[in-house]
Amino acid sequence: MTAPLPLESTVRNAPAAPTKSRTSLLISLLFAGLMGSGLHLELLAGRNWNSGEIVLFVHLCLGLAFTVLLAFWIDRHVRSGLRSSQRPAFTWLSWLLLGKCVLLLLGGLLMTLPVALYLGGVIWFWSFETTDLLTFVHLWAACLASIGLLAHLLLRHWRHAHTTDKEAQA
Amino acid sequence: MKSQFKKNAPWLALGLLASIGLMLAAEWLRPQAVEPGVDLADIPFYQLPFGPDAEGNPRPFWPSRLKTENGRLIEPKTIQSAAACAECHQREFDEWAPSLHAIAGRDVIYEKAVEVNEDLHRNGIEKARFCEGCHAPGEVLAGRTNRFKSVMPSDAETEGLTCVMCHTATHADPVEGNGALTLAVNTGVDQLSNPMILAAPRDHSRAFGATQTNDLIASADFCGACHTENYDSSMSKAVSRQHVQSTFVEWRDSWYGRNDVTCQDCHMAPDPAAYVRQIRDGNLAKPERYAHNFVGSNYLMFDTALGSNLTYLRGGLLPGLTETKNTQLIERQGQATRELLRAAAGLELRHSEVADGQLRFSIAVQNLGAGHNLPTGVIDQKHMWLEVIVRDADGNSLYHSGAFDGVRGETDPDAVIWREDFRDAEGKRIPDHLTFITAEITHLRPGIPPKGEDLVSYQAPLAADVRGPLILETRLWYRVATQEFAYNTLKIDLVIPPFELAAATYSLNGANETRP
Numbered sequence: 152m153t154a155p156l157p158l159e160s161t162v163r164n165a166p167a168a169p170t171k172s173r174t175s176l177l178i179s180l181l182f183a184g185l186m187g188s189g190l191h192l193e194l195l196a197g198r199n200w201n202s203g204e205i206v207l208f209v210h211l212c213l214g215l216a217f218t219v220l221l222a223f224w225i226d227r228h229v230r231s232g233l234r235s236s237q238r239p240a241f242t243w244l245s246w247l248l249l250g251k252c253v254l255l256l257l258g259g260l261l262m263t264l265p266v267a268l269y270l271g272g273v274i275w276f277w278s279f280e281t282t283d284l285l286t287f288v289h290l291w292a293a294c295l296a297s298i299g300l301l302a303h304l305l306l307r308h309w310r311h312a313h314t315t316d317k318e319a320q321a
Numbered sequence: 322m323k324s325q326f327k328k329n330a331p332w333l334a335l336g337l338l339a340s341i342g343l344m345l346a347a348e349w350l351r352p353q354a355v356e357p358g359v360d361l362a363d364i365p366f367y368q369l370p371f372g373p374d375a376e377g378n379p380r381p382f383w384p385s386r387l388k389t390e391n392g393r394l395i396e397p398k399t400i401q402s403a404a405a406c407a408e409c410h411q412r413e414f415d416e417w418a419p420s421l422h423a424i425a426g427r428d429v430i431y432e433k434a435v436e437v438n439e440d441l442h443r444n445g446i447e448k449a450r451f452c453e454g455c456h457a458p459g460e461v462l463a464g465r466t467n468r469f470k471s472v473m474p475s476d477a478e479t480e481g482l483t484c485v486m487c488h489t490a491t492h493a494d495p496v497e498g499n500g501a502l503t504l505a506v507n508t509g510v511d512q513l514s515n516p517m518i519l520a521a522p523r524d525h526s527r528a529f530g531a532t533q534t535n536d537l538i539a540s541a542d543f544c545g546a547c548h549t550e551n552y553d554s555s556m557s558k559a560v561s562r563q564h565v566q567s568t569f570v571e572w573r574d575s576w577y578g579r580n581d582v583t584c585q586d587c588h589m590a591p592d593p594a595a596y597v598r599q600i601r602d603g604n605l606a607k608p609e610r611y612a613h614n615f616v617g618s619n620y621l622m623f624d625t626a627l628g629s630n631l632t633y634l635r636g637g638l639l640p641g642l643t644e645t646k647n648t649q650l651i652e653r654q655g656q657a658t659r660e661l662l663r664a665a666a667g668l669e670l671r672h673s674e675v676a677d678g679q680l681r682f683s684i685a686v687q688n689l690g691a692g693h694n695l696p697t698g699v700i701d702q703k704h705m706w707l708e709v710i711v712r713d714a715d716g717n718s719l720y721h722s723g724a725f726d727g728v729r730g731e732t733d734p735d736a737v738i739w740r741e742d743f744r745d746a747e748g749k750r751i752p753d754h755l756t757f758i759t760a761e762i763t764h765l766r767p768g769i770p771p772k773g774e775d776l777v778s779y780q781a782p783l784a785a786d787v788r789g790p791l792i793l794e795t796r797l798w799y800r801v802a803t804q805e806f807a808y809n810t811l812k813i814d815l816v817i818p819p820f821e822l823a824a825a826t827y828s829l830n831g832a833n834e835t836r837p
Binding site for chain 2: 181182188
């Protein structure tokens with residue numbers, strides 16, 4: 152899982168390529184938009200569902216765009232990240248974040264499956280209990296993923312030079 | 322600080338702020354929400370002949386106690402037809418569609434009875450809000466129960482007790498009855514498109530009345546609001562309150578009420594007769610689910626032998642049904658109705674003797690399976706009688722009480738009959754359900770309470786040369802309406818067939834046979 156630690160590597164990663172960087176920024180933007188609209192759906196839309204419809208529609212569109220972008224971007228990011236991550240804890244937390252994202256997106260996609268089928272002319276929907284479970288998973292995976300993303304962005308993935316030197320001496 | 326965070330933080334903040342901004346903008350730019358529903362003043366020519374309530378507020382639905390949560394009338398086009406609900410809830414629609422609830426407002430027998438009543442009074446149509454509040458709540462709440470029809474009809478209004486009429490209830494008063502329901506039908510429904518409902522089904526169910534509705538509609542209180550009917554001077558000539566239907570109280574004060582066996586448990590069980598038998602065997606477990614079939618006692622509305630007369634009596638086809646499917650659903654529901662009726666009653670010979678040239682015997686008529694009196698409901702029409710025949714060893718009839726004339730549709734007037742009678746101000750019996758001129762309610766024989774019995778004694782003269790053993794045939798019959806009602810109100814040549822609830826044959830020597 153963790154790549155062999157390159158002892159001579161005490162410098163931070165080289166700057167990301169501009170395209171990759173723009174994609175990640177767009178993903179961040181969409182993630183925040185989804186979090187905001189999702190919280191509205193969870194906490195406020197229940198007061199008046201008729202006005203919540205537009206927020207739900209926006210949430211669905213953003214969610215689909217986020218899923219597509221993440222799917223294309225994540226593979227390269229994981230590969231380069233694994234190469235450059237020097238801290239096993241960071242690597243594990245990142246895998247955990249990825250797991251939470253998969254859970255979040257899978258829950259969301261499963262919730263939109265009846266919509267897709269309806270638009271395709273088939274009427275089918277989850278049982279009430281399954282809907283409750285999917286909503287629960289989607290909500291809490293989103294909360295955990297938000298915390299995970301902040302941790303992912305804030306935590307160092309490189310080691311300080313003095314730590315590396317000590318390890319090298321040992 | 323880590324460069325990735327520095328780069329992403331503004332975008333995360335921007336996304337969050339943008340989404341909040343978008344929602345606030347949508348909220349601000351949205352046209353000012355108008356109070357859902359229609360103001361009383363906006364219904365042209367709406368008549369209020371009964372005046373305001375004690376606080377001076379108008380009573381647009383009086384003499385029905387039905388009301389909306391926000392006090393406004395409903396906009397018919399915003400009320401979903403059951404056919405629209407069926408797009409997703411097909412199973413529930415198929416269960417509900419053949420039920421009496423679905424045709425409560427269009428059943429021709431009911432419609433004709435209302436028309437006859439309306440003609441009895443200057444404000445007859447407005448007085449009919451009393452009937453329509455339970456039978457056609459959509460009509461009443463939209464303001465169509467008015468001598469001047471200024472509101473357009475909609476599918477939902479023709480569907481009697483359609484989906485939203487139950488699934489938006491927020492309050493019920495089962496003791497007051499007369500439709501004492503409060504419906505959040507203006508405020509408690511969503512207007513989401515189907516894809517959006519499918520994307521957020523939990524919130525769709527939240528919109529439909531939330532927890533207070535779900536708890537209420539699962540309770541007997543909810544049913545009691547309509548299955549309790551009291552007459553007073555608002556809708557009749559009664560000078561004191563007359564109890565016409567007391568189904569809720571009968572249940573509440575019974576073993577069933579004390580053991581939390583509710584209306585829904587029996588009448589909404591997937592197989593009501595099987596559930597009643599389960600209860601009779603002492604197993605009080607709840608049904609595995611509640612079906613929307615509302616199986617009751619009106620077997621006539623499922624009698625497919627009536628052919629096209631049945632479609633006529635049921636008021637035609639509901640929106641969303643084909644003739645073939647309608648027939649198929651009615652047959653299924655009819656089977657369940659007949660089985661439920663047969664699970665309700667029993668007969669038992671308690672005593673017989675021959676003395677002084679007289680045969681004396683007593684029959685116990687038992688309420689074995691109904692959680693309310695037998696019969697219950699509109700029992701000036703729905704009635705029950707006992708037929709007994711005593712035969713000699715050669716099969717000759719020696720005594721016959723309770724015979725039914727199948728050609729004229731008349732019952733032996735000397736039969737033992739369980740029925741209530743409407744009486745006018747002069748004390749004369751009203752056989753055809755004329756509520757608006759009823760002054761008093763009396764009972765020929767009151768209904769048999771749950772788990773109770775009524776002991777009926779007979780005495781028949783016996784000739785000295787009668788050859789035994791004597792055979793006693795007993796049948797308990799049930800009929801949903803009197804023949805006078807069919808002739809006077811429907812004005813059609815239809816003999817309302819009786820239904821055999823229970824039968825038993827006894828050899829007065831000891832060999833007995835009972836059914837069902």
